[in-house]
Amino acid sequence: xxxxxxxxxxxxxxxxxxxxxxxxxxxxxxxxxxxxxxxxxxxxxxxxxxxxxxxxxxxxxxxxxxxxxxxxxxxxxxxxxxxxxxxxxxxxx
Amino acid sequence: xxxxxxxxxxxxxxxxxxxxxxxxxxxxxxxxxxxxxxxxxxxxxxxxxxxxxxxxxxxxxxxxxxxxxxxxxxxxxxxxxxxxxxxxxxxxx
Numbered sequence: 001x002x003x004x005x006x007x008x009x010x011x012x013x014x015x016x017x018x019x020x021x022x023x024x025x026x027x028x029x030x031x032x033x034x035x036x037x038x039x040x041x042x043x044x045x046x047x048x049x050x051x052x053x054x055x056x057x058x059x060x061x062x063x064x065x066x067x068x069x070x071x072x073x074x075x076x077x078x079x080x081x082x083x084x085x086x087x088x089x090x091x092x093x
Numbered sequence: 094x095x096x097x098x099x100x101x102x103x104x105x106x107x108x109x110x111x112x113x114x115x116x117x118x119x120x121x122x123x124x125x126x127x128x129x130x131x132x133x134x135x136x137x138x139x140x141x142x143x144x145x146x147x148x149x150x151x152x153x154x155x156x157x158x159x160x161x162x163x164x165x166x167x168x169x170x171x172x173x174x175x176x177x178x179x180x181x182x183x184x185x186x
Contacts, residue, residue, distance in 0.1 A: 053149040
């Protein structure tokens with residue numbers, strides 16, 4: 001296993017969390033782009049599950065001291081804003 | 094933020110994961126001890142959600158190189174065995 005000296009865990013943790021957040025963002029964009037299509041009934045369930053998973057990863061990284069809680073909160077808040085924009089758009093459809 | 098030098102991230106990560114696994118184990122034991130009581134209908138849902146959360150933490154720790162995949166798998170497998178024992182016991186009730 002790479003020793004602590006080589007792997008900068010805080011940096012890598014943040015990069016992994018941002019990449020995971022990006023995947024969720026893509027899921028949201030796909031839904032946004034396909035609003036005219038019949039909505040996959042499970043997409044909210046899928047997004048909720050992914051958001052829960054990411055929140056647990058962020059909580060874990062914060063408890064490990066790898067990222068600051070505020071940084072984790074910003075990652076989630078950004079996604080929550082995108083999610084509510086998607087939700088509003090689907091209601092207006 | 095504590096620099097990598099002071100915090101042994103691999104050790105702390107494993108300790109956090111084992112502590113989280115222990116919490117789920119306690120949930121399972123509570124159910125096991127209360128089998129005669131009417132089963133809370135949501136307990137399987139709660140346990141599934143907790144297991145999913147833990148699996149995402151483990152996956153994150155493995156991707157970060159903080160624990161070996163096999164170690165993470167053992168943590169989950171142990172809980173899965175306890176869960177199926179609980180499930181069997183509740184069926185025999």
